[in-house]
Amino acid sequence: MLRFETITSLDVPELAPYRTLKRSAAHAALGIFVVEGDKVLDRLLESDFSIVSVLLIQERLAEYEPRLRTRPEKDITVFICTKAVLAELAGFEIYQGVLAIAKTPAPLTLQQILAAGPRPRLFVALDGLNNAENVGVVMRHCVAFGVSALIAGETCCSLFLRRTVRNSMGAIFKLPVLESPHLRQTLGELRAEGIRCLAAHPQPGDKILSQANFTNDCCLVFGSEGHGISQEVLAVCDESVAIPMANGVDSLNVSAAAVVFLYEANRQRGKA
Secondary structure (H helix, E strand, O other), rough: OOOEEEEOHHHHHHHHHHOOOOOOHHHHHOOEEEOOOOHHHHHHOOOOOOEEEEEHHHHHHHHHHHHOOOOOOOOOEEEEEEEHHHHHHHHHOOOOOOEEEEEEEOOOOOHHHOOOOOOEEEEEEEEOOOOOOHHHHHHHHHHHHOEEEEEEOOOOOOOHHHHHHHHOOHHOOOOOOOOOOHHHHHHHHHHHHEEEEEEEEEOOOOOEHHHHHOOOEEEEEEEOOOOOOOOHHOOOEEEEEEEEOOOOOOOOOHHHHHHHHHHHHHHOOOOO
16 A cells, blocks of 8 residues: 655654665665665566655656556555755755665575576676675676676675665666675585686686686676785685786776676577
């Protein structure tokens, strides 16, 4: 059932999550995350994720009300306001006039991830990525190229930050994810299951991309924007693989590198 509430004041207690858009720790403690933008909300509405509330400018209510009425949740609050109130609440201009609060899903286990998805399995693991925009874009690439699951290590930013969800363009609603408390251990468990871990980390004597074998079960490991993959994580990978580039170019942005690796994996598997 929908409950509509027109707001002119920012003092409504239920608006607290919208007033703390950058406080990921507070949201994590409540088991919620923020959705921003119409395309991301559209994909949230198409998903099985539970919606707590929606905050819309008046001009967009007629567009979303029919779809919100089809949702299975027993109680969704729809806050309606003007653009000025929304900007004051968020602290910046929300150009599309659309925000929502959804519940973070129950975390998956590694065994659940291993049991799902087609063979050969293709995983992506992230080590030390702190740029939420990059993480969100990598999520989009994972969905585009049929990745079975994304594994984020303990040194990564949360996968449910507002900016991560926004830059994923809703891909997070389609992609199984695992936030690992110890990435080295998780990669070791993957290897014990016969899944090769390939580090996207150029080192002397590495194979180049076309020489690596992506046709069997494998996990592609990507490192931080500044320092690459940590030595601790590199040590547990089966091999390092480099993208051949012109002299004088150190590396690609991590999201760009992910595209190149995932395309090659799909090409070798006959999916390109």
